[in-house]
Amino acid sequence: MNKKRREVQLAGLKTSPTVAEAKAESDPAFEQECVALFASFLHVLGAPNSVGAIYGLLFASPEPLCFAEIVAKLGMSKGSVSQGLAFLRQSGAVKTVNRGPMDGGRREYFEPELGLRRLASGLIKEKIQPLAKETKGAVARLKQHAQNSRGGRSDFQMDRIKQLEIWHKQLGRVLPVVRTMLNIPRQ
Secondary structure, X not given: OOHHHHHHHXXXXXXXXXXXXXXXXXXXXXXXXXXHHHHHHHHHOOOOHHHHHHHHHHHHOOOOEEHHHHHHHHOOOHHHHHHHHXXXXXXXXEEXXXXXXXXXXXXXXXXXXXXXXXXXXXXXXXXXXXXXXXXXHHHHHHHHHHHHOOOOHHHHXXXXXXXXXXXXXXXXXXXXXXXXXXXXXXX
16 A cells, blocks of 8 residues: 555544544533533522533533633623532532643633532532521511411411421431431531
């Protein structure tokens, strides 16, 4: 086989990406589906859509992304991305990785935490525990209001308050079970 013919064959082989190149390429349709899925899922759990969108984008990305890439891909304000990343970092849902000499170490890059235990632990710590504490105070304020209420509403209001107390107790029973199932230490 002559040299020219071999070069043509090799050039033809380069048209399909290597495994590493294919891994590094993002798939916009896949990204969009993940962004929508996690935005909806985390919204149900009380997190802003922007938080879910950021996590979804990182989840769909084959490579860690920097702040500017997240802003550009999601079309969000820098403030929304900054707040979303802060929440996700605090809750342990994303981690910062070092990309090393690729950019001289000037940028932080983010990737998603994929462990369910870590995600659930962060969600419990950042959302559910504060809500449980807040509920106790709210129920006490509602009781005070119901006791001061006039016009026969007090009985109705006290019935609803009893229901809230039942839910609060049930939440208190469920959290330890979830922690045990996911092997999350009590904080």
